[in-house]
Amino acid sequence: MPQTTVPYIQLFQAEKGQTRRDKLCGTLRQLIASGTLKKGERLPSSRLLASDLSLSRVTVEAAYAQLESEGYLYRKTGKGTFVAVALTERRPEKKAPEPASVKLSSRGKTIVATGGCHDPLFPHAFAAGSPDLRAFPHAVWRRLTNQRLRHAPEEWMRYGPPQGVTLLQEAVARYLGQSRGVRCEPEQVMVLTSSQQALQMLALLLCDPGDEVWLEEPGYSGARNAFISAGARIGTMPLDEEGATIPDIPAPARLVYLTPSHQYPTGVTMSLQRRLQWLAFARRQGCWLLEDDYDSEFYYDDQPMPALQGLDDAGRVLYMGTFSKVLFPSLRLAYLVVPPSLVDPLCKLRSVMDGHSAQLMQAVTADFINHGHFQAHLRLMRKLYASRRDLLLEQLANKLGDRLQPLSHSSGLQLTVALPQGDERRLTQEAQQQGVILPRLSPLYSGQPRQQGWILGFSALQRAEIIQAVEKLARLRY
Numbered sequence: 001m002p003q004t005t006v007p008y009i010q011l012f013q014a015e016k017g018q019t020r021r022d023k024l025c026g027t028l029r030q031l032i033a034s035g036t037l038k039k040g041e042r043l044p045s046s047r048l049l050a051s052d053l054s055l056s057r058v059t060v061e062a063a064y065a066q067l068e069s070e071g072y073l074y075r076k077t078g079k080g081t082f083v084a085v086a087l088t089e090r091r092p093e094k095k096a097p098e099p100a101s102v103k104l105s106s107r108g109k110t111i112v113a114t115g116g117c118h119d120p121l122f123p124h125a126f127a128a129g130s131p132d133l134r135a136f137p138h139a140v141w142r143r144l145t146n147q148r149l150r151h152a153p154e155e156w157m158r159y160g161p162p163q164g165v166t167l168l169q170e171a172v173a174r175y176l177g178q179s180r181g182v183r184c185e186p187e188q189v190m191v192l193t194s195s196q197q198a199l200q201m202l203a204l205l206l207c208d209p210g211d212e213v214w215l216e217e218p219g220y221s222g223a224r225n226a227f228i229s230a231g232a233r234i235g236t237m238p239l240d241e242e243g244a245t246i247p248d249i250p251a252p253a254r255l256v257y258l259t260p261s262h263q264y265p266t267g268v269t270m271s272l273q274r275r276l277q278w279l280a281f282a283r284r285q286g287c288w289l290l291e292d293d294y295d296s297e298f299y300y301d302d303q304p305m306p307a308l309q310g311l312d313d314a315g316r317v318l319y320m321g322t323f324s325k326v327l328f329p330s331l332r333l334a335y336l337v338v339p340p341s342l343v344d345p346l347c348k349l350r351s352v353m354d355g356h357s358a359q360l361m362q363a364v365t366a367d368f369i370n371h372g373h374f375q376a377h378l379r380l381m382r383k384l385y386a387s388r389r390d391l392l393l394e395q396l397a398n399k400l401g402d403r404l405q406p407l408s409h410s411s412g413l414q415l416t417v418a419l420p421q422g423d424e425r426r427l428t429q430e431a432q433q434q435g436v437i438l439p440r441l442s443p444l445y446s447g448q449p450r451q452q453g454w455i456l457g458f459s460a461l462q463r464a465e466i467i468q469a470v471e472k473l474a475r476l477r478y
């Protein structure tokens, strides 16, 4: 049935002495004159309009015929009735009126002041952190989705549990146990929309305004923004070659955010010794360690170290991961593994936020994992991304020499490079004019940046795109 787009609402207060046909003609003339109905636009069939407006079809037919004779409309047999003229170029006023002033809450102002989190643009050199969506097994995904829709589709259309579909909780718990050494029961897995949601929820649930939260320096701005939004005070931990350092005179931290497998953005892997020190610290201080294991599936040289969570005997580690990088970002699925006593509070919080994640996609993701496609996809992507990383390293060495110095590069979807000389901001702008995006390192420091550089995403780029973009980098004025 065609969509009717005519606003009929005021039609039926026909004025005294006016027939319903006249009233309809007048309204349609006005809509055409104001540009609300545009030249070439199809009007609803006389049957549909008559039914919508509780008119007789004869009345609508008569109005259409009248307007056709006046040149406003034309009719094509078998096709319908169309607007024949454009009487104005003016676009109809659609914007809602602006209030005199908008007063944000103090929390709102704090959130806006963070500048928000920016989604990577891809595939575009060198937008960071994106999987190659061109290499995704679309046919398999389509087949699994169709299977779920063919069989009991209504099951996935209802409201669902805030902690996620059991099938996916089980699949994630099994995968994390086997691949990352995470110790958990499926009931401890909260299926969420994103890592960002996990950060936001933990910030709300665990941190009072003014509580100390410690972040790595430099570190992930998504985490910083989430904790600042909740009113936390941010402390920072500098890095050394073993990962985030433990402050000598620690303030009472409520939560410490860590990326031990692959520090974001420097790529350092936290040593076993440092992991044990952090666990002892958390036990002593009674604080939470939040482990963000965002891309450890993509290792190219050695097997990654198992998760910190698997070493924890005191229930102080909260573990999170995301499907944004191993599958695709618009899926909006991630997970958080928590001690059993936090499950219910998180479920309550989720129920006052957005309820739960889309159930159909949770079921399809569980099938993708359970039928072996997930591991196969990871194996293929590891090979593909390793070859791209090698090419990027080789191109940088050949064309830029020591103007850019790659930091750790054994895993991940991006290669962070230090810029020992030159102005990061100016060069970033110059590169942008050449069509190359360079995500900057300096803004990832909360305080004074100790190093300039860029986070070069390579995983979504094909060979020629990498070569071309490095050539453009080589032409910048360092």
Ligand SMILES: Cc1ncc(COP(=O)(O)O)c(C=O)c1O
Pocket: 128, 129, 193, 194, 195, 196, 197, 220, 222, 259, 264, 292, 294, 321, 322, 323, 324, 329, 333, 334
């Ligand atoms: C360290 C880190 N954690 C988490 C994420 C994002 O995950 P999500 O899309 O699930 O919020 C990113 C994205 O770039 C990241 O760099």
